[in-house]
Amino acid sequence: xxxxxxxxxxxxxxxxxxxxxxxxxxxxxxxxxxxxxxxxxxxxxxxxxxxxxxxxxxxxxxxxxxxxxxxxxxxxxxxxxxxxxxxxxxxxxxxxxxxxxxxxxxxxxxxxxxxxxxxxxxxxxxxxxxxxxxxxxxxxxxxxxxxxxxxxxxxxxxxxxxxxxxxxxxxxxxxxxxxxxxxxxxxxxxxxxxxxxxxxxxxxxxxxxxxxxxxxxxxxxxxxxxxxxxxxxxxxxxxxxxxxxxxxxxxxxxxxxxxxxxxxxxxxxxxxxxxxxxxxxxxxxxxxxxxxxxxxxxxxxxxxxxxxxxxxxxxxxxxxxxxxxxxxxxxxxxxxxxxxxxxxxxxxxxxxxxxxxxxxxxxxxxxx
Numbered sequence: 001x002x003x004x005x006x007x008x009x010x011x012x013x014x015x016x017x018x019x020x021x022x023x024x025x026x027x028x029x030x031x032x033x034x035x036x037x038x039x040x041x042x043x044x045x046x047x048x049x050x051x052x053x054x055x056x057x058x059x060x061x062x063x064x065x066x067x068x069x070x071x072x073x074x075x076x077x078x079x080x081x082x083x084x085x086x087x088x089x090x091x092x093x094x095x096x097x098x099x100x101x102x103x104x105x106x107x108x109x110x111x112x113x114x115x116x117x118x119x120x121x122x123x124x125x126x127x128x129x130x131x132x133x134x135x136x137x138x139x140x141x142x143x144x145x146x147x148x149x150x151x152x153x154x155x156x157x158x159x160x161x162x163x164x165x166x167x168x169x170x171x172x173x174x175x176x177x178x179x180x181x182x183x184x185x186x187x188x189x190x191x192x193x194x195x196x197x198x199x200x201x202x203x204x205x206x207x208x209x210x211x212x213x214x215x216x217x218x219x220x221x222x223x224x225x226x227x228x229x230x231x232x233x234x235x236x237x238x239x240x241x242x243x244x245x246x247x248x249x250x251x252x253x254x255x256x257x258x259x260x261x262x263x264x265x266x267x268x269x270x271x272x273x274x275x276x277x278x279x280x281x282x283x284x285x286x287x288x289x290x291x292x293x294x295x296x297x298x299x300x301x302x303x304x305x306x307x308x309x310x311x312x313x314x315x316x317x318x319x320x321x322x323x324x325x326x327x328x329x330x331x332x333x334x335x336x337x338x339x340x341x342x343x344x345x346x347x348x349x350x351x352x353x354x355x356x357x358x359x360x361x362x363x364x365x366x367x368x
Contacts (some may be wrong), residue, residue: 002039006367023170031056045113049104049273107277126310132337136164161336163194203232210240234266248298271364
């Protein structure tokens with residue numbers, strides 16, 4: 001093994017490829033903290049996480065002032081030990097988004113370093129369960145778009161071999177039903193339509209909406225309620241045949257345990273950038289497997305493709321391209337399926353010249 005000798009912290013601010021509006025917010029920016037960890041053998045691992053426009057500088061300051069100084073001199077391959085030590089080092093601010101996002105950037109960098117050191121791609125190192133994962137697209141289903149645009153995007157995705165699309169909901173109920181119905185009529189019965197409320201409703205309204213959506217053969221109803229309302233999710237699950245999906249707004253494996261034990265969800269959408277990295281992501285995925293629940297992670301497709309291929313219960317990867325300006329080779333897509341990279345590491349072909357050109361103020365380097 002080799003000790004960590006140098007850590008570089010930087011952040012780029014990526015603008016969305018398309019206008020993104022859901023029931024509660026507009027996604028105007030992807031602040032992307034990036035951590036590069038180099039060990040005594042000269043092997044470097046690169047990790048990252050993200051925000052949707054706010055809090056990125058708070059993540060950078062937590063990395064600079066607290067977390068990264070605690071990495072120097074540690075054994076780079078002791079990933080589990082490092083993750084737990086950093087968690088307890090910041091116990092006064094966990095569990096929460098800022099700490100989890102910071103931990104995720106470090107943890108994914110350590111997994112990248114380990115995979116490169118061993119000459120293995122992430123999906124093999126972490127399990128090697130699947131060769132490819134079906135894709136669904138979200139990019140054409142935003143709430144501000146009108147029916148014709150929704151239909152055009154869904155038909156294009158179907159023609160490209162994708163297995164489904166996601167539509168944002170949260171307009172008046174008759175409008176949501178009309179929009180979903182227009183897409184269902186266009187694509188036919190063999191194409192999945194997922195819906196996403198982004199925590200917009202209370203439980204009674206969510207139950208009402210689910211009953212209205214049921215005749216349209218919906219693949220799942222995502223984030224119907226605020227993520228803290230586990231009891232409300234249990235009521236909703238008991239009231240509808242539509243699978244209920246949660247996870248992008250959960251920041252602890254213990255929270256997923258509560259949902260699963262209380263039968264409050266049907267789909268787990270654990271997000272590696274929000275749960276705190278690959279280490280806890282894998283724990284949540286395997287926990288879901290014991291409940292016979294599928295994993296369909298939120299966002300970060302370039303990283304999630306390798307993780308989904310590593311576990312047996314991953315069902316879908318969400319297609320939202322966002323790293324194109326920072327990478328060379330893109331994620332491989334074949335017949336509507338995401339193919340994990342065979343290169344050692346996370347499988348992301350970073351363009352470090354582009355990253356350097358787009359780095360915002362606040363970059364920092366710490367070394368022995």
